Amino acid sequence: MKTIFNALKIVFIIRIYQRISIISFAVFLLLYLMTLPASYTGGYSSFDALHYLNPTLIGFSVLMAGLAALLMSLIIYLIKQGQKSSKSSAAGGIVIGLLAPMLCCSPILPIAIGIIASLIPALGGTFGVHLQGFIATHQIEIFITASLLLLFALYQNAKKVIDGIRCHI
Amino acid sequence: MKPIKSIIFLLLLMVQPLTAWSFNLSPQKLPFAIPDAGFTSQSKQHSLAEYKGHKVMLWLFSTWCHTCVAGVKAMQKKQAVWKKTGMVIIALRNFNNGGYPGVDMPTFMQRFAPRLKNLDNWITGEASKRMNQDLNQKKFPDIYFLIDEKGWVRAVNTAPNISMNLILKFASGTSQ
Numbered sequence A: 001m002k003t004i005f006n007a008l009k010i011v012f013i014i015r016i017y018q019r020i021s022i023i024s025f026a027v028f029l030l031l032y033l034m035t036l037p038a039s040y041t042g043g044y045s046s047f048d049a050l051h052y053l054n055p056t057l058i059g060f061s062v063l064m065a066g067l068a069a070l071l072m073s074l075i076i077y078l079i080k081q082g083q084k085s086s087k088s089s090a091a092g093g094i095v096i097g098l099l100a101p102m103l104c105c106s107p108i109l110p111i112a113i114g115i116i117a118s119l120i121p122a123l124g125g126t127f128g129v130h131l132q133g134f135i136a137t138h139q140i141e142i143f144i145t146a147s148l149l150l151l152f153a154l155y156q157n158a159k160k161v162i163d164g165i166r167c168h169i
Numbered sequence B: 001m002k003p004i005k006s007i008i009f010l011l012l013l014m015v016q017p018l019t020a021w022s023f024n025l026s027p028q029k030l031p032f033a034i035p036d037a038g039f040t041s042q043s044k045q046h047s048l049a050e051y052k053g054h055k056v057m058l059w060l061f062s063t064w065c066h067t068c069v070a071g072v073k074a075m076q077k078k079q080a081v082w083k084k085t086g087m088v089i090i091a092l093r094n095f096n097n098g099g100y101p102g103v104d105m106p107t108f109m110q111r112f113a114p115r116l117k118n119l120d121n122w123i124t125g126e127a128s129k130r131m132n133q134d135l136n137q138k139k140f141p142d143i144y145f146l147i148d149e150k151g152w153v154r155a156v157n158t159a160p161n162i163s164m165n166l167i168l169k170f171a172s173g174t175s176q
Helices: A002-012 A015-040 A047-052 A055-080 A088-104 A108-119 A127-137 A139-168 B002-020 B066-077 B079-085 B095-099 B105-112 B114-118 B129-135 B164-171
Strands: B038-041 B044-047 B056-061 B088-093 B122-127 B142-147 B152-157
Touching: A002 A015, A002 A055, A002 A139, A015 A047, A015 A055, A015 A088, A015 B066, A055 A088, A055 A139, A088 A108, A088 A127, A088 A139, A108 A127, A127 A139, A127 B095, B038 B129, B056 B066, B056 B129, B056 B164, B066 B079, B066 B088, B066 B105, B066 B114, B066 B142, B079 B114, B079 B164, B088 B105, B095 B129, B105 B114, B105 B122, B114 B122, B122 B129, B142 B164, B152 B164
Parallel strands: B056 B088, B088 B122
Antiparallel strands: B038 B044, B038 B122, B056 B142, B142 B152
């Protein structure tokens, strides 16, 4: 945690990175608020989905949007400094957080599995149902995993920001 | 290049749910005659043929699915409309709950839409294996069929809470 705070202190001295974080937070928050309730709308993300928000979904939206916004600043800072950033776990966190509610109860998964099963028969049967049922009944655990991945990505990038400063010295 | 690829991937993810609604959920080309499959309601065997002469909404869902929870809540809000139009609503749990465990139908209804049981034209139960084979081969967790008085399926869709207008138009006779 100390590593993350120290890295953010370094990055946020420059005003542009504060702005990047604020704008990213607004964009990601809107995206999460519209996407996380997609499990209640058959995978359909729109402003109508806001109607299905509950305190848990709002909490995860704020948490994941906050982590993603801080990450954006660190990643852009590292790229500007000419250093390699860690984007894989960040992308993993964002994708898991956004994809799970869309797949939960929508027709996407049964149709996709149907197509795959026509190519690989062993994947047919109840494979799709089990996956969809699992997503539907473990949504909170999936959101926690996505948040932890974002936090891990934040830590990895924060370490690189601090290491970069050390290199300059 | 990598950040650009990531952005394109995220944009595709945002477009993806919209494409879900362009999928054809119907097992056959519309309109088609509803197969006479059976179901169980209150420990008795019933057949869809019993409801010929009535407009019917046949809804198959699994009790672990979130749209189904939102769907029954939305249907309960329109209770007065269903009473007025007289459309028969047959809400059935998919055979074997669609292949994934979940609560039984009475528990589900009592938890999320207890007032619907007071409606005479609201029927709940369990779909037979044949019904699921005939109408829900792809194992959608939430799918409904709007059937006219002659037994022809006029529309197939999912998530009644989102597609409520289609159901209301059909029930009030303004859909065709």
